[in-house]
Amino acid sequence: MASEFKHFLRQSSIPDKFDEKTTEVRGFIQSQIQNNRRVVVVTSGGTKVPLESKTVRYLDNFSVGSRGSTSTEYFHKEGYAVIFLHRKGSLRPYQRHLTHQNFLDILQVNPETTPNIPRVSVKPQYENDIIKTLSIYKSIREQNMLCEIEFQTLSEYLQLLHICSLALEEVGNKGLMYLAAAVSDFYIPKEEMPQHKIQSSSGPLQISLQLVPKMLSPLVKEWAPSVFVVSFKLETDKSILVSKAKSALNNYKHQVVVANLLETRKKEVILVTKDSEEVIQLTDTDINNGKEIEEIIVQQLKTKHNQFCS
Template sequence: MASFSDDKVGGMHKASSFQVSLDVAAGCPLRPEGKTETSLYAILQRRPRQILAWEQLWYATTDAMLVFFNSSHSSPFSKTLMNNIQNKLKDKRHLRVELAVSPPAPDRRRQRQQQPAYHLRPERPSSRSAQNFSTTQLTVKVVHFSRALTSTSRAPCRELVTFTRTHPGSCPLLEASAASRFTMAHSDPSASKVVDIGLSEEFAVPSHVEEVKKLMAEFAERHGSAGRRVVLITSGGTKVPLESRTVRFLDNFSSGRRGASSAEYFLDSGYAVIFLHRHRSLYPYTRLYTGVNLLDSLRLETSKEDAGQVLVDQNALPNIANILKRYQAVKVAGLLLPVEFNTLSEYLHLLKAAAQALSSIGSKAMFYLAAAVSDFYIPAYEMPEHKIQSSNGPLQISMKMVPKMLSPLVKDWAPKAFVTSFKLETDPSILLERARRALETYNHQAVVANVLDTRRGYVVVVTKDTQQELVLTDEEVQKEVEIEDRIVSNLTAAHSQFMSQQI
């Protein structure tokens, strides 16, 4: 555990140290394409927008990220040192750079004589500092006396938090510190605590989140105590606003079909369902009869004596009656709890609330994360308040990576639950490799891998030990068999096995 604090010693801040592991991926150029700079130092100088100063703290969000302290009088990271680092990286796969900065001395003449001491040496891939990473690395260790930190330091801190999300494994975890708001924790590529910091700071908390969390906790406790399993299903896409007073936003094609149909099959399998879905996306039971489909199944007969009556088309009646019967049984038993979201921020906060609510029932809980969550967003503090004007010319948008919620969900919020994520790709050749990588990264139980063009008739359920293809035949497609029936059947069996192993 390494940390940065602002404890004082005799009017000065006592020495603090931290260690940061940085990705310098094999083959990744250390200079921007088309540029002539030959040193990291020069690259940093040419990218001022990506370099932030915060009291004595400097860091840069470049291809090879550097995190270091400036001394009070001169930067210990000189151009010579930058060149030395780059030259060493040409020949070594792993490199450790240790920098010690002497504390300010009372005597200025003595202070000027003190020089930062550093040395470079190869770092073996199997060493403790590199055990979590597979790419070439640069590790910087800094010891420094810092001046008092001010309360105006939050924006740069937020930037560093964002960087750790977008570059998993490149930095140790960050966690909030009551004193300095900046603490480095043990190295972990999942960065679960980073998410907790940035979630409330960068995504507006819905006003109803605590109320909904209470409802979900009561729902889970009621069914869990009765011995029933509870599944949280996320469904539909997330809306990403481009303005605070939203006129324009980014969205995706998800209709919520998979989540809605899966909810029905989980209910048929004896589960209670929390259905976290996008506003106006498809809903269990009503999904087959929406809009014109429903109106075409009804007929209005009027007479002079009354306003008329609505009759159901006889051809559609058996199917509608069956759906209505199933829905009413679920409603009477209180097995379905719908929760709506609209924007990305609402989804993230409600997912966290749901996970914490379900943690009380342990392994009886399952997460079925079928929602199409945006990978990019614009932080609230960078978003224009009013409508973006077309008179300003072509629109250029810079978006940040959305934090991966799977890691804190698995590790912190509901560590005993059975968790299933989804992996959608357009290239079949990378599908299984990406699914296995997700399992290794987040350490959850299953990934439902599917390709965009064939997702309604073919998926692969990947676990740590198995991969099972689920395929619909042409005959089954004609009979309107749904692939979600097979997915749910597979996962409920896996959940049963998972629960038996937890006893």
């Protein structure tokens, strides 16, 4: 499996600004080692699979990055520094609280004649929300506890995950890998991909997709063998969810699978380990009161990570 993965990486094109991103990730990890902090790599959002080399069309999936961006904030609350490996344009920690507003509607233009008042300011009704989010965000930035790295395609994601894993291994068992991104299982190898836009004049489209090698295997065995690895299992059929999670643990020998169903993922997950299954559930009242399931997921994982470290 590891050699399949090496082959996949070799035939993939190098991501944009790969060297800068590698340097940024390594520098961030070194700074966390100096501060004796725990570090988590959170992956978030969906991977895009191009159908043409000069890409006009691609395959995508539903993930908007809620799980990853929300979890990042709770990891910060628990004292972890976070490398947030996310799909460009998906939800980002802290900023996510403001995405339901059009930011132009939050601002107002003040009359030029009023002294000591800036020409543009936040409308009074939004001030409290913005101050609350902004002050936490600024403090996280000042403490250098967030490194945001973007990907778009499947191949970018896997190559960046590779370098993040190698860097995380430097932290040893204080490292945690939290694989919440929705990663495509299928792709078109570079040598089979048409260069130009596929023409509709050629008739109905038939595409043949190859299986992406599971990166969990080399990640656990070779790239980051000392870190605490949490993968996710997404299904739509409840009857197979836990058995699929168990078989992932059995195959890859990592520590935890967070099992979730597409429709109920915001209010129920099951934390599956080698010898336990723990259901985490929110009620509708919890959700209406603003409770987020990621808070409990992260707290429970921290407890398991503590046990792993000791």
